[in-house]
Amino acid sequence: MKYSKIEWTEATWNPSTGCNKVSSGCKHCYAETMAKRLQAMGAPGYENGFEFTLMPDRLSAPLKIRRPTKFFVNSMSDLFHEEMPFDFLDKVFDVIAQTPQHTYQILTKREKILSEYCNGRTIPENVWLGVSVESAKTKSRIDALRVIPAQIRFISAEPLLADLGALDLAGIHWVIVGGESGHKARKMNPTWAINIQRQCDEQKVAFFFKQWGAWGEDGVKRSKKANGRFFLGQEWNEEPSLIHAVQG
Numbered sequence: 001m002k003y004s005k006i007e008w009t010e011a012t013w014n015p016s017t018g019c020n021k022v023s024s025g026c027k028h029c030y031a032e033t034m035a036k037r038l039q040a041m042g043a044p045g046y047e048n049g050f051e052f053t054l055m056p057d058r059l060s061a062p063l064k065i066r067r068p069t070k071f072f073v074n075s076m077s078d079l080f081h082e083e084m085p086f087d088f089l090d091k092v093f094d095v096i097a098q099t100p101q102h103t104y105q106i107l108t109k110r111e112k113i114l115s116e117y118c119n120g121r122t123i124p125e126n127v128w129l130g131v132s133v134e135s136a137k138t139k140s141r142i143d144a145l146r147v148i149p150a151q152i153r154f155i156s157a158e159p160l161l162a163d164l165g166a167l168d169l170a171g172i173h174w175v176i177v178g179g180e181s182g183h184k185a186r187k188m189n190p191t192w193a194i195n196i197q198r199q200c201d202e203q204k205v206a207f208f209f210k211q212w213g214a215w216g217e218d219g220v221k222r223s224k225k226a227n228g229r230f231f232l233g234q235e236w237n238e239e240p241s242l243i244h245a246v247q248g
């Protein structure tokens with residue numbers, strides 16, 4: 001069953017909320033807008049708005065769900081934020097290890113802290129680790145990710161803001177591409193997405209096209225829904241596990 005509107009996951013789990021901006025992909029951060037809206041509505045957990053806040057009460061949430069669920073961890077924050085204590089991260093990973101029926105997708109823009117945390121620790125098999133890569137400038141995040149011994153490693157190229165050029169996808173199992181949403185959205189040139197899809201095909205990496213966002217394939221601005229998810233004449237919903245199995 002699907003509880004999240006995010007196309008590539010089923011549910012979200014936010015053991016922390018809030019963040020601050022680290023690169024150009026953060027400019028129109030959805031989590032910031034949403035956190036401020038929830039704060040104005042008086043929603044529990046958002047008393048601090050978009051300030052980084054630990055949510056210990058939420059740690060046990062996945063333990064109460066028996067049905068296998070794919071969780072996007074921290075849709076409203078960055079799990080590897082500078083203010084995240086490693087002993088709290090240990091608790092998050094303890095819950096993950098105790099719930100092998102679930103899959104946990106963890107995406108960060110803070111690859112240095114990710115590397116530091118993972119060094120010497122065992123990553124549970126049900127973790128998919130990912131980094132955001134929105135421009136050529138942020139491609140070094142991939143190098144940090146590929147050496148971390150996670151079962152699945154993925155890249156989120158969303159919002160895709162520039163041509164990424166040549167990509168070394170060794171050790172990477174899945175790439176997600178998407179354009180930016182919202183009224184101030186920056187345009188994704190279709191050739192940038194085509195370049196990534198072609199390299200995924202050549203390097204046998206699963207490719208997922210999430211959305212065009214505010215700007216359509218034809219360069220016209222309209223609603224995200226109207227622009228849809230069709231890319232090169234089809235929907236791209238490849239999952240990493242299938243390709244991974246083929247690669248052995």
Ligand code: SF4
Pocket residue numbers: 018019020021022023025026029030031032076077078109
């Ligand atoms: S890292 Fe993610 S959550 Fe944090 S500001 Fe950037 S886009 Fe928002």
